[in-house]
Ligand SMILES: Nc1ncnc2c1ncn2[C@@H]1O[C@H](COP(=O)(O)OP(=O)(O)OP(=O)(O)O)[C@@H](O)[C@H]1O
């Protein structure tokens with residue numbers, strides 16, 4: 001067919017951006033209780049009082065970030081009518097920041113001019129907090145609200161989550177009243193917060209439950225109205241997207257992604273309507289994408305271990321015993337100049353790969369004499385394993 005013309009013609013979407021994650025809808029539906037609780041926690045700000053610190057948690061895609069952004073927009077607007085209020089909101093997505101120190105440096109830099117920023121290394125942790133208090137004490141604002149989204153990425157190094165909410169109480173900040181909102185989708189992180197952080201940050205806790213299929217249906221309808229041209233969706237499309245996402249994740253992000261992908265498939269076909277089949281196919285593609293992302297993010301030693309199982313499978317030698325896999329693993333690791341780990345370590349890797357759903361394991365019993373042993377085989381498409389490993393810099397040479 002060769003190259004076709006790039007054209008603006010679209011037979012499916014009126015505005016596909018409406019389905020993107022970054023799009024902010026005008027109203028938030030299906031979250032009235034959570035919004036009310038959220039607003040309640042922030043009310044002291046409007047009264048000029050000390051904000052309550054708040055910990056917001058719930059699984060991925062349930063509207064935590066969206067609700068937060070919308071509520072803070074509203075708060076910033078509403079405070080303007082009071083002359084004695086001057087709120088500043090500092091929002092930080094902590095995704096790539098893995099310690100309290102890194103977050104603190106970023107916060108200091110929020111207040112500093114381009115020429116005067118802290119570099120990311122080389123200060124004692126205490127010094128960075130001092131810089132932050134200094135910046136805060138210089139502000140003329142009456143309130144500063146810190147929104148720390150995806151805060152779980154700092155792991156157990158949660159000192160900042162004690163220091164910052166306590167900044168007024170401990171006398172470190174005497175200017176503006178400080179409030180902290182921490183947001184997380186990691187339930188282990190919540191359970192493992194140290195007692196002192198629970199006391200200071202999680203003064204109030206707000207849980208966002210997953211959406212059920214009915215809620216997802218309404219959320220999708222609202223978006224679909226602006227996203228799609230009239231009459232391009234068959235009746236089953238939205239209910240099916242909602243049912244899939246409701247069952248698997250309860251995530252609005254997941255549901256939106258399905259609907260978007262289904263629409264995209266119909267557009268590629270060049271012909272409306274979007275059908276139930278498009279949704280099923282979209283669901284498969286998204287699942288494959290998820291598996292691929294997870295495969296890619298495995299550490300090198302797991303990649304080599306997986307390679308060993310893949311290579312045995314290519315030769316029809318799976319399911320294979322651990323000793324066979326270890327042999328093949330050793331050859332491969334030597335070939336690419338990687339450390340050769342012990343049999344025990346590779347056993348752990350195999351168990352992890354099994355837990356993550358990449359390998360199947362079965363127990364074989366050889367009767368009284370032989371005892372029992374485990375056999376492993378791939379539980380993902382071998383093509384995908386090959387593609388991922390051939391694209392990784394460490395393992396690519398194995399495919400030359
Ligand atoms: N009630 C809702 N109404 C409309 N859209 C929603 C609603 N809840 C979530 N969404 C949409 O779903 C997507 C995910 O929402 P959001 O980013 O708020 O999730 P989150 O809870 O912060 O997830 P994560 O933990 O992964 O950060 C966004 O595109 C958002 O616009």
Ligand SMILES: [Mg+2]
Pocket residue numbers: 064065066149150
């Ligand atoms: Mg979020």
